[in-house]
Amino acid sequence: MKVIELLGWIPLFPFLGFLILVLAGDRFSKPLITWLGVGSVAVAAILVALIGAEFLNGTMEPYRMVLGVWMDVDDLSIPIGFYLDALSVTMLFVVTGVGFLIHVYSAGFMASDPGYASFSAYMNLFVSAMLVLVLADNLVLLYLGWEGVGLGSYLLIGFWYEDTNNGYAARKAFVMTRVGDTALLIGLFLLFTQLHTFDIQILMLRATSHWAPGALLPVAAATLLLGGALGKSAQLPLQSWLPDAMAGPTPVSALIHAATMVTAGVYLIARTNALFMMAPSVQFAVAVIGALTLLMSGCSALVQTDIKRILAYSTISQIGYMFLALGVGAWPSAIFHLLTHAFFKALLFLAAGAVIFCFHHEHNIFKMGGLRKAMPLAFWSFLIGSAALSALPFTSGFYSKHEILLAAFDASPGLWAAGCLGAIITGIYCFRLVFVVFFGRECPVIETRLGWQMSIPLVLLGALALFGGMLKIPLDSVFPVLFNNDPAFDLVAVITATAPLIGLSIAALFYLTGTFSAQRLVDFRVANQMRIFCFNGWGVDALYGALVVRPFKAIAKLNKNDAVDRAYTGIALLSRGGHLMASASQTGRIRWYVSSMALGTVVIIAIGLLS
């Protein structure tokens, strides 16, 4: 038996872990829960490593495996089928590899939490759903995984549900992504009614052969799929759920809201790239949305004070880069950035988690400071993560972002300029975070000891974030090659490479040397208003509040006594009235009864006589 035939077991192990933990987890001891929760993902990661090695060393022919039939009605047949190609192998490595490290980390981070068993169960559920998502060979199975990760995200954002705000954040994330999911679902219906299959590969073939490029149908289908991707990947205009999703425990933010789930939209677009190439206008929209999102959320990240919200906005911004890459047709670069971003953003979140852990759930960066000496491991992790995030030369982020920006320049210098400006902003907010938290005035740390469960993932992810750029993922077999990456634009390349350094120096002038002061800037009224505007995420929440939430509430208030219910209430009122009338005639007086009987008899006889 070949190793590759074990493919179907990969999502199964985390799912089994979820089932066991959710059914009986409360009765298990903590070490057993850890073994089950982390072990199931570890087994999946080992399987992925074996299968991935065999696949990459082989011919790299796409491998399809059908485990069974999910539903079979008339001409609709949906198999439970998995599809392995270079793209899904890459995603598998990210999900199980980073997922495993984060599971190990959370074994240390969440160990003292009373809900540890259900936390592990939900994490396993999430990993399982994510694996189904990336392995699915048809769009319906992909949608199953898509909703599964949404469920996992909901459960984990609201994990500390005793605080009502966390519950609201979870609901917000679920509802806002649901807006996109609905578009995706309608897109699936459209594709099926037009092309009569859900199988992604056949679908792409038929799309290219049946439709003319730029025609109405491919544009509509691509727009609907894009809607789903925007919701899941927190891009404009559905981005405002992600910063609030930071209400969840930090390992959750690292796994779901940085490394895996939020990149599902990127994966979806990359997976259906043929369809997007049939709709050039939509593809251009992807690039523009990406560019706008990366600038907007970068500005928001500049002014946040909550360490996790800074990272959340930076995640939105980095996914904006991926969308930019997808939009300009640099498919492999998008996936490459997805990979490196998973490394360095998971690293940053886990390091932030370590800091938060040691400050006993303090999130405000201005209440921290001088941690460099007290927490050397967190400091170095943060430094490496920030360097990679802002794409300083020779870190992993540099390679992927550089590719994206060069490809963007090929497509449109405007997009490239936006990307470079974004890179400067990224440099500023990254190192603002580093300088504020780890340099300057020293704050007393409550606790500095990290367990091995928390330090080892930091070290490994640090290595990946630093050297992940060396990984060469062979994605050429999946994507059409549109760009020749020959370094013809020397000046462009130099500017692209120096942009983050400019950002770094600005941050250093403001927050390290104190040459400039942010406080003095805020004293200007305009600057302060801009700060507040960016701080609130460009007022998107307020806008949706006014456009959607308030009208909805008003309608709900209007229809408080449900119009449909009125009919049923009417029936109840009628029988109640009849009852009152009937019981009013029962007076308890014999003489009243006798007279009504006599009267009745007279009436009946009269009727008998007269008729």
Next chain:
Amino acid sequence: MNGIPMEHGLLLSVTLFVLGLIGVLARRNLIMILMSLEVMLNATGLAFIVAGARWGQADGQIMFLLILTLAAAEVGVGLGLVLQIFRRFHTLDADSLNGMKG
């Protein structure tokens, strides 16, 4: 043989019946109501006798015998109830005994 025309007999019976009914409706004392009921029963009995005599059939008299027994039984039960009611409520006012009001 019969000097009295049937109409007269029936008229008397109707008069007695209406008088009895008025008694049931107007009196409040339970005993008086029972007595009025007896009058009504006897008025019906009279109607049967008159009709039987008119057609020379024995059925009318048989029905009267039936009514007599019925009246006897009714009075027996009725007076028993009246006794019980008086013992329990110390009144025989039919209007104040309205505990079964719905």
